[in-house]
Amino acid sequence: MPSGTDSRWRRRRSVGLLLVLIVLINLAVNPWLARYRSLIVMSGYDWWFERKSLAHDAGVHVSMPLADGGLYPRLITYNSDAAMSGWLDAPVRFTVDFSFGDFAPWQGHSVIFDPADELYGSYVGAYYLQGLAGPLTTRQVELVAEFDQRVLALPALGLAAADAEFEVLARSGGQSVAFAGRQWVSHEARLRTNCPDHSPGGFSVTDLQFGRPPATAAHYPSCEMAARIDVTYLPEPDLTIGLFIMAASTETVDRLSDQVVRRAELVER
Numbered sequence: 001m002p003s004g005t006d007s008r009w010r011r012r013r014s015v016g017l018l019l020v021l022i023v024l025i026n027l028a029v030n031p032w033l034a035r036y037r038s039l040i041v042m043s044g045y046d047w048w049f050e051r052k053s054l055a056h057d058a059g060v061h062v063s064m065p066l067a068d069g070g071l072y073p074r075l076i077t078y079n080s081d082a083a084m085s086g087w088l089d090a091p092v093r094f095t096v097d098f099s100f101g102d103f104a105p106w107q108g109h110s111v112i113f114d115p116a117d118e119l120y121g122s123y124v125g126a127y128y129l130q131g132l133a134g135p136l137t138t139r140q141v142e143l144v145a146e147f148d149q150r151v152l153a154l155p156a157l158g159l160a161a162a163d164a165e166f167e168v169l170a171r172s173g174g175q176s177v178a179f180a181g182r183q184w185v186s187h188e189a190r191l192r193t194n195c196p197d198h199s200p201g202g203f204s205v206t207d208l209q210f211g212r213p214p215a216t217a218a219h220y221p222s223c224e225m226a227a228r229i230d231v232t233y234l235p236e237p238d239l240t241i242g243l244f245i246m247a248a249s250t251e252t253v254d255r256l257s258d259q260v261v262r263r264a265e266l267v268e269r
């Protein structure tokens with residue numbers, strides 16, 4: 001027969017396992033824990049893609065003070081060499097690192113879905129492009145931004161690329177700005193595209209990242225957004241880096257530029 005010590009140890013182990021199970025179930029389904037669930041899942045996702053990214057291989061990456069802008073506290077990496085090569089009709093490598101509006105306290109979703117929030121539909125991040133043997137033209141900058149929104153960002157939220165809008169309504173740019181130890185060319189635009197709010201159907205993998213969107217009568221509504229991309233070119237690795245912001249207003253773009261993007265650092269190995 002088991003000793004009293006063995007019995008107590010088994011009871012404690014059973015209680016411990018039960019508590020762990022309760023915690024895991026809550027983490028998996030409790031909407032109040034959506035932000036923590038997202039951070040755990042996306043940390044593993046980002047680790048997998050980052051180690052194969054262009055930024056990793058080039059030995060340079062962008063670090064941004066995301067929390068200062070009310071953004072999700074990590075840049076998420078995605079690599080899309082083949083699709084971008086087809087898009088630009090040239091053999092290139094392409095990586096995007098991106099963040100979005102953070103989760104409001106005790107909410108089951110990112111504020112990216114909330115039309116009343118300043119960061120509704122917003123993204124901030126970095127593009128890395130290699131293989132064009134020179135700096136990007138203004139048209140190529142727009143093509144990269146269109147690819148990201150129509151082929152990557154909106155389909156990730158459940159809207160097919162064929163149904164996604166992207167139209168440049170107005171553009172300006174060519175201004176030179178200095179930050180992060182380099183000169184950048186700043187491009188600005190007003191866009192018509194789709195905003196992300198939609199009623200959820202069944203479970204979607206992207207619910208793990210953004211949380212489950214709230215029910216709404218809207219279905220990826222057409223909306224106007226402001227955008228800015230600051231671009232620099234590193235000749236030796238033939239590497240273009242573009243730091244981008246898309247938000248509902250120019251005031252929000254300016255704020256995110258001041259608080260996040262133009263306080264970025266280029267970290268080289």
